[in-house]
Amino acid sequence: MKKHAFLFLIFITICFNKINCQTNNIRIFAALNSETNEIKIQQETIFYNKSKSVLNEIYFHNWPNAYKDKKTPLAKRFIENYSKTFHFANDKHRGNTTINGISANFNTANFEITEENPDFLKVNLYEPLKPKDSVKISITYLVKIPNDKFTKYGVNELEYNLRYWYLTPAIFDTKWQLYNNLDLDDLYVDYTDYNISFKVPKDYEITSDLIGSYYVKDSIKSYGLTGKKRFDIELNISKINGFKDYTFDGQTITSNIISEDLNDDVKASILKREFYFIKTFLGNYPHDKIVLSQIEYDKNPVYGFNQLPSFLAAYNNAFEWDIKLFKMLSQEYIDQLFLFNKREDYWLANGLHTYLMIKYVEKYYPEVKAIGNISKLWGVKNFSIAKINFNEKYHFVYQFAARKNLDQALETPADSLSNFNRKVANSYKAGLGLKYLENYMEDAFVPSLIWNFSYANSGKQVKSEQFLNYLKQKTEKDLSWFENDYLKTNKKIDYKIQKITEKNDSLEISIANRRNFTAPIQLYGIQDKEIKFKKWLTGIDSLTTITIPKSGFNKLSLNYESQLPEYNLRNNWKDLDRKIFNRPLQLKFLKDIEDTYYNQLFYTPVYRFNYYDGLVLGMALSNKTLLNKNVNYKITPSYSTKSNTLSGSASFQYEYLPENKKINRFALGISGSSYHYAQDLSYTTINPYALLEFRRKSLRDVRSKALVASYTLVDREKSPTQTQHIETNKYNIFRLGYGYSKPAILDDVRFSTGLQVSNKFSKLSLTARYRKLTDANRQFDFRFFAGAFLRNKTETNYFDFALDRPTDYLFQYDYLGRSETSGFFSQQIIINEGGFKSKLPVSYANQWLSTLNISVGLWRWFEVYNDVGFVKNRNQKVYFAHENGVRLNFIQDILEVYFPFHSNLGWELGAPQYSSKIRFVLVIKPKRIYNFVKRGFY
Structure with missing residues (x-):
């Protein structure tokens, strides 16, 4: 008997070791x-x-x-x-x-x-x-x-x-x-x-x-x-x-993330608090030591901290160090506790991390604002952005992505996400989803469910669907909306209180679902910003009318606490007191975030410059907030300091962003402006337009395609000494254009074609550009232009194709001195049409024009250029144009300088007043510079 027991013990030991050795x-x-x-x-x-x-x-x-x-x-x-x-x-x-x-x-x-x-x-x-x-x-x-x-x-x-x-x-x-x-x-x-x-x-x-x-x-x-x-x-x-050990209760946390203003005892107490806070949600950490490195933080920082200049001291040192370390510690805790496939199935890992961040700030820093101490500064504290709490930034960032059609489904593989969504937006949306489930699942305490799930699965391979199935087992609430739409699609949530009807002691409320996403949402009764009534609403897939008792509140609001990541919050509420204006007008200095309870009008000082108006000072009146809106308007009355005249511009645009369609954006609008085009001579333009922007294959695809149609009305003031035909003073032109671009860093391809039609001419043009950066870091830039008149009854060269400097009769280029023929401002060029830099004897084409512009990089921004072209005018032979020189390409299409060497004019280097032949490209539009900087992030 003892022998059998001994053999059984050996068998059990072998089996146990076999299992352990897996x-x-x-x-x-x-x-x-x-x-x-x-x-x-x-x-x-x-x-x-x-x-x-x-x-x-x-x-x-x-x-x-x-x-x-x-x-x-x-x-x-x-x-x-x-x-x-x-x-x-x-x-x-x-x-x-x-x-x-x-x-x-x-x-x-x-x-x-x-x-x-x-x-x-x-x-x-x-x-x-x-x-x-x-x-x-x-x-x-x-x-x-x-x-x-x-x-x-x-x-x-x-x-x-x-x-x-x-x-x-x-x-x-x-x-x-x-x-x-x-x-x-x-x-x-x-x-x-x-x-x-x-x-x-x-x-x-x-x-x-x-x-x-x-x-x-x-x-x-x-x-x-x-x-x-x-x-x-x-x-x-x-x-x-550079690493420092912080030890407590047998646990060691080692970090080289520094804060010189905090002593080691304070840091140790903060880390201990963080560790035990996470432990209450996730259970025991499986190891005795944790390393938190500056490198890992730099690769995945707390966004917000790194966006504000350090000299502003937006947050106190203790809070900043605490949140930085909590971010790293919670991430490391989750990564070591579970085995996730973070390439294919990452949303739960990221969601838990953001959820813990939200809960930690909710408990220990409920008073901290999203922009920190900056919110207390004079001139800032009255802004809406200064009033949102730190945790409200998650909803704001999600809305920022959604309103630009830049959001992606949470189940998108990580390598297919844009950098912005991978690093920021999707993590925020995942965390907000878990926080919303916490509020929605009233019959189950989500923090306890997270702890139980963690305890049961610590040290195991985990899939997100296991967690979701576990939640579904623990609640009677329907979670299909979360599983099928919230995780698997980028559908937007948008509910609206359509109508309120009073009937005796009750209210009939019509609520509309404006999107193809049916999610549970809460209805609130509000009195003086205090919640008096709260009710969950489910299954609203189109238009639903509900009845509630009328008692103790004067305002109804959906999603009042912004728990649900909703596309639009402006249509979520109504006052019970009938007013002519449901939303009062709110005037705000500079751009701000939306305040859903007001019709906001922002007034912002603006300026521009041209040679004829001088410094143009104006005040832009606009409804445009930091988040995209469907309807935008902007009126900019200005004063021109040199001409001592009033000028300005105005625009109105309606924008529609279809979901998961071949069209990414449709815009319809009208714009107009009035400035000076020459000394004491003004112009006015009115430009109705329509734009179709096609969807990219993915947000990691840098290609873009767009179709635009416009009708431009121009009225140029006639000069008392004008010799040009009056056709140059007042004209209307219809344009239809298509553009394609793939601005990759090594192979930049751009193509556009356009048709212009007016009562006196119609013409067709094509521009193609290819920029190649070789393995030797040498840039080759090829640009081809071809344009031909289909019909031309004009009597001037004003509408002709330009070999060097387009006349810009549509007023679409940012010329500082558009009418100058000599002096510094005449040397500004915008590479368009012929793209030549030297002014040659035959500068315009009233029949057809074809050019090829080539630049070759020699060292960094130092390049040589060579241009050739053919110019055909009526009743004249084809003119062959050529030129070459040096190009200083500091920032492509934004800051460039051209030094011509040789052309049809001969050697230009030795010509008198050579400095007047130098040309430059200068663009000072902040939006252009911003688009250049943000490449690869969206």
């Missing part, structure tokens, strides 16, 4: 060469087949090899993000992996690394790996560490910050889960036990969240580091250790 194991012997920035590695990986399939190969993520050249998926991602640092980096600053040998269960194994996916390593097994069996794979390889200027991970002059620096086995479920390194910090790796021996020069120190010790022998410091059930291992190797 965790992958990696043993690394590494040595850093600080002279060559290389790590020599011997790695032993015990990989367990946890699937039901027989495996003939094992895949590893070889992410260090993503830096090998400019053709890898990572290199292409940099270019997508408008960063060319890696593309033009010296090879010595790039990284790579060199495999010296691989064996599987002591048998030499073949391996494959493809050019298409150099960050995958395929190891072919000598013998098939059956389910629940393991294989020991030994690899000897060399890792060249890249410079940290590309992803912030790598080497700089002071230290090594290592992440994804070794080979990690991929996960196999029904297939191999393989993902390229795209600088998203989302390596999908299974729980692994690590045993690392790392040798560094003795003057270096290693910081990590593993348990470790070291000894020094001769000039080498040898570290022994171990960790159980870990993911990727990050190491900081530095001569000067």
Whole structure:
């Protein structure tokens, strides 16, 4: 009997160990060469087949090899993000992996690394790996560490910050889960036990969240580091250790995020408070040590802090340090607690993180405003943006994205998200969703459900649908709206109180759903900003009428506390007291956010400049807020300081943004302006227009296509000494145009075509531009223009195609001195039509014109240009035009200078008054500059 019991005990022990050993194991012997920035590695990986399939190969993520050249998926991602640092980096600053040998269960194994996916390593097994069996794979390889200027991970002059620096086995479920390194910090790796021996020069120190010790022998410091059930291992190797340990209750938090104005005791108490706050939601942290690095924060900061100038001191140091560390700590807590596939299934991880941020600020900093102490400044405190709390920024940012049609579904794979949505908007929307579920699920306490789910799934692979299914089991409320629309689509939510009818002691309220998204929403009764009544409404898919008792309130509002991420809040309320104007007028200085209870009119000082008006000072009156609106108007009365006359402009536009259609934006509007086009001579334009902007294939696609139609009416004041025909004074022109652009950083392609029709002429034009940035960082810029009159009965050259400086008879260009023929302002050019810089004897074409403009970069912004063209006028031979010179291309299409050398006029360098032949491009429109800066983020 004892023998049987002993055998049973052995059997149980073997089975138990078999189960425990299902965790992958990696043993690394590494040595850093600080002279060559290389790590020599011997790695032993015990990989367990946890699937039901027989495996003939094992895949590893070889992410260090993503830096090998400019053709890898990572290199292409940099270019997508408008960063060319890696593309033009010296090879010595790039990284790579060199495999010296691989064996599987002591048998030499073949391996494959493809050019298409150099960050995958395929190891072919000598013998098939059956389910629940393991294989020991030994690899000897060399890792060249890249410079940290590309992803912030790598080497700089002071230290090594290592992440994804070794080979990690991929996960196999029904297939191999393989993902390229795209600088998203989302390596999908299974729980692994690590045993690392790392040798560094003795003057270096290693910081990590593993348990470790070291000894020094001769000039080498040898570290022994171990960790159980870990993911990727990050190491900081530095001569000067900038990390500080904060220890409490057996838990150590190490960070190099500094705040010089806070002492260590205050920091420790803040971190302790943060840790236990998160623990009440998620349960025990699985490890004894946490490392929070400045690099990880810099890659994923608290947006808002980094948008405001530091000299403004928007937040006090304690709050700023607290929120920064809480963001990092909560993110690390979630990442170590669960195994998420953050490339494909990230919304729950991001949602929990934002939800915890909301709850933390809600508890400890309910009084802090979104713009911090700036909200208290004179001249600012009366703005609506100064009154919103820190947590209200989440709803504002979601609305910002939604109202520009820039939002994406929460279940969109991370590598398909725009940078703005991946870093900001989608995380905010996910957190707001969880917060809304907390309010909606009154029969279930969501914080407790999160804790229970965390307790049951800590240390396991988790999918978001598991959490959703768990919530559905714990409530009788219908969550299909959240599962099907909130997560899987970018549909917008928009409810409106249509009508209120009083009947005796009750109210009949008609509520309309203005979008194809039926979500539960709360109806509030408000008296003096105090909530007197609250009721959940569900199933409103079109127009619904409900009846409620009339008691104790004078205002009804939907979503009063802005819990639901709604597209439009302005139509959510009505006063019970009938008024002529339901919303009083509110005058505001400068642009602000929406105040849903007022009709806002913003007055903003504006200025512009031209040679004839001088400095034009005006006051823009507009309804445009910081969020896009469907209807916008702007009236700008101005005073011209030089001409001492009144001038100005006005515009009105209706904009419609269809959801998930081929059309992304439709705009219909009218604009007009009146300024001076010459000394003491004014012009007036009226321009009704319609615009169709087509949807991009994805928000990561930089291409754009648009169709525009307009009818421009121009009235130019006639000069007393005018010799031109009166046809140049008053005319109307219909335009139809199509534009295509793909402004990639290496290959910039633009194409446009236009038709113009008036009572005296009709003409057709085509412009194509291709800019190529070569691997040698040399720019080639090709521009082709062709234009021809279909009909021309004009009697002047005013409407002709221009070889050098278009007359701009439609007043669409920002000329500082549009009528000048000499002097500084005449030297301003806007590259259009012929695109020539020198003024040649034949400058206009009344029949057809064709030109080719070429620029070649020699060094940085120093380029040479060469232009050729053919000019055809009636009853004249074709004129061949040519020129060349030097182009200083500081900022393309915004700031450029041209120095002509040679043309049909001969050598211009030696010509008298050469300085008058220099041409410049200067654009001072803030919007153009903003669009240039924001490339790659939206």
